[in-house]
Amino acid sequence: MYRVAVIKGDGIGIEVTEAAIEVINAVTDRIEFIEFEGGFEVFKRYGAPIREEDLEEIKKMDAVLFGATSTPFDVPNYKSLIITLRKELNLYANLRIIPDLWNEREIYIVRENSEGLYSGLYDVEKEKVVDYRIITRKGAERIARFAINLAKEKREKVTFVHKANVLMGDKFFRKVVLSLAEREGVEVREKIVDSFTIELVRNPWNQEIILTENLFGDILSDLAAIHARSIGIVPSGNYGDDIALFEPIHGTAPDIAGKGIANPIGSILSGAMLLDYLNLNGQIIWEAVKSYVRKGNLTPDLGGTAMTKDVVEGIIEEIEYRIDPLEWDEVWVDEIRINFIPTLFIK
Ligand SMILES: O=C(O)CC[C@H](C(=O)O)[C@@H](O)C(=O)O
Ligand SMILES: [Mn+2]
Numbered sequence: 001m002y003r004v005a006v007i008k009g010d011g012i013g014i015e016v017t018e019a020a021i022e023v024i025n026a027v028t029d030r031i032e033f034i035e036f037e038g039g040f041e042v043f044k045r046y047g048a049p050i051r052e053e054d055l056e057e058i059k060k061m062d063a064v065l066f067g068a069t070s071t072p073f074d075v076p077n078y079k080s081l082i083i084t085l086r087k088e089l090n091l092y093a094n095l096r097i098i099p100d101l102w103n104e105r106e107i108y109i110v111r112e113n114s115e116g117l118y119s120g121l122y123d124v125e126k127e128k129v130v131d132y133r134i135i136t137r138k139g140a141e142r143i144a145r146f147a148i149n150l151a152k153e154k155r156e157k158v159t160f161v162h163k164a165n166v167l168m169g170d171k172f173f174r175k176v177v178l179s180l181a182e183r184e185g186v187e188v189r190e191k192i193v194d195s196f197t198i199e200l201v202r203n204p205w206n207q208e209i210i211l212t213e214n215l216f217g218d219i220l221s222d223l224a225a226i227h228a229r230s231i232g233i234v235p236s237g238n239y240g241d242d243i244a245l246f247e248p249i250h251g252t253a254p255d256i257a258g259k260g261i262a263n264p265i266g267s268i269l270s271g272a273m274l275l276d277y278l279n280l281n282g283q284i285i286w287e288a289v290k291s292y293v294r295k296g297n298l299t300p301d302l303g304g305t306a307m308t309k310d311v312v313e314g315i316i317e318e319i320e321y322r323i324d325p326l327e328w329d330e331v332w333v334d335e336i337r338i339n340f341i342p343t344l345f346i347k
Contacts, residue, residue, distance in 0.1 A: 002278050005061040006035045007050075009081065011252025012262035013067025019264030019312045020065060020271040026316045027323075028280050034061070038081045039069040049081035055088055059243065063274050064089070066247035067267065070254070082247070086113055087120070091238035091245055092139065093146040096221040098228050099269070100205070101293045107200075107224045108154070109210045110147040111217025113238055115139045116169070118214045135169035135213070140176035146239070147211035148186045154209065157187040161196050161212040161220065173213065193220075200224055221249055230301040232263030235270035237277065244277050246270040256300075260307045263299040265289055268315060288318035 006021065008014040021033055036058060038050040049069070050058075058064060064085070071080040085091070094113035099106045119134035144158075151158045160177050164170040174190070181188045189208065191199065193216050200207065200220060204227045212220060225231040231250045238245040248266030256262055269289060275282035296314040298304030306314075 002031045002062040002280075003060075004031050004033050004274065005058045005064045006033045007038045007064065007066050007069075007081070007085075008035070009067035009069035009252065010039050010041075011068060011070065011254050011257035012250075013069060013252055015257070015260065015262045015308055016248060016264045016267035017065060017067035019308055020267040022312050023264075023268045023285060023315055023319070024271045024275065026319045027275065027284055030280060031278070033065070038085075040072065040075075040078065043075075043078050047077075049079060049084055058085075059089065061243065063243060063277055064245035065271065065274060066245050068248065068250060068252045070252045083118065083120075085245060086238055089238075089243050089245060090114070090240040091243075093143055093239040094217060094236060095146075095150070095239065095273075096217070096224075096234060096236040096249055097269070097273070098204075098221070098224045098234050100227060100229075101233065101265075101290050104290075105205045107204050107207060107210070107227060108150065108156075109212070109217055109221045109224060110143065110150065111212060111221065112139060112143040112214050113217075114214070116214035116216075133167070133169050133213075135173045137172075137176055140173045141180060144177045144180045144211065147209050148181055148184050151186050151209040152184075157189055157208040159189045159191055159208045159210045161191045161193050161210055161216060163193050163216075165192060170213065177211065196220075197223060201226075225249065230263055231266070232299070232301045233265045233269070235266050235268075235273055237270070237273045239277075244274070246274040246277070260309065261300050262308050263301050264308050264311055265293070268312075284319055284322050285315075288315050288322060291318045 008017040036054045043049050069081040092114040094111040096109040097106050115134045115136060117131060117133045119132050121132040123130040147158050158181060162170040162174055164174045178188055200223055204224060225234045228234050234249045236247055236249050248270050250266055272282035272285035292314045297306035297310055299306050299311060
């Protein structure tokens with residue numbers, strides 16, 4: 001039995017995480033979900049976005065399923081829950097898969113997840129504030145290795161997106177990436193981040209495995225999400241050496257929270273990535289989602305009129321069909337038998 005921590009968070013994070021759990025439970029009974037509370041409400045009660053004792057418990061889990069939390073700009077000492085978890089669980093690699101569910105293609109973005117402009121180090125003076133953009137050899141090497149391994153697995157190249165023409169940190173990052181890739185025999189294409197945004201908009205589908213620094217990855221993954229037709233569809237995995245956390249890249253969408261119309265697919269596909277991480281059958285969820293979106297009623301962000309629960313039910317039906325088609329054939333035959341035979345005898 002695997003033990004998975006669940007942090008639903010705020011807004012639609014609650015609705016889409018519950019949806020993902022329903023779908024995961026339709027695939028496997030080998031996961032025990034243990035819920036923890038976290039976010040701004042917890043901060044107001046305990047002065048931190050998550051309680052220390054809960055964090056220690058979460059570290060003992062096999063994985064984490066995370067919803068979404070929002071971070072107010074102007075609350076002194078409040079720190080983003082997801083940034084806290086990435087640091088505390090040492091989740092240094094953020095893989096974001098932007099899928100075109102209608103045409104069997106994806107954009108892979110490997111975002112360094114522990115340092116860069118998210119180092120959390122800064123100096124505040126009366127007339128000046130400095131945020132430190134830190135690139136370490138350890139940080140650069142381990143994210144480069146993550147991207148290179150993925151490129152080998154997918155038989156792709158690595159597209160390293162940086163600003164080494166201006167930033168000293170990226171000159172260093174670049175040296176580490178290029179020397180490791182050469183040792184590993186993986187080809188690296190280099191792109192400068194500003195001009196790369198044009199390419200990512202115009203020609204998104206053959207960008208290989210995109211590797212980039214933390215903040216660049218944050219921005220590029222939301223930009224790339226336009227090609228998924230809705231950011232509500234995009235899943236992600238935050239990987240460390242001991243544990244991983246899976247979450248959709250969208251936010252809490254307060255404007256639709258509680259209305260039951262949130263798109264659960266990003267969270268459901270994050271659940272698929274979680275199953276793959278645990279060597280369970282995540283692929284069946286990808287197949288069920290692709291089959292559903294090509295014929296089912298979709299949520300309003302994709303132009304449909306479906307409620308979240310309709311999408312969940314439709315995807316679970318697709319899964320059940322894949323798990324036991326024979327059972328479905330029996331149902332189908334029963335249907336015919338029930339509906340067809342009586343008409344034979346109607347005068
Ligand atoms: O506002 C938050 O707490 C989440 C921020 C977070 C980030 O990486 O900057 C989010 O934008 C994301 O892409 O995961
Ligand atoms: Mn973001």
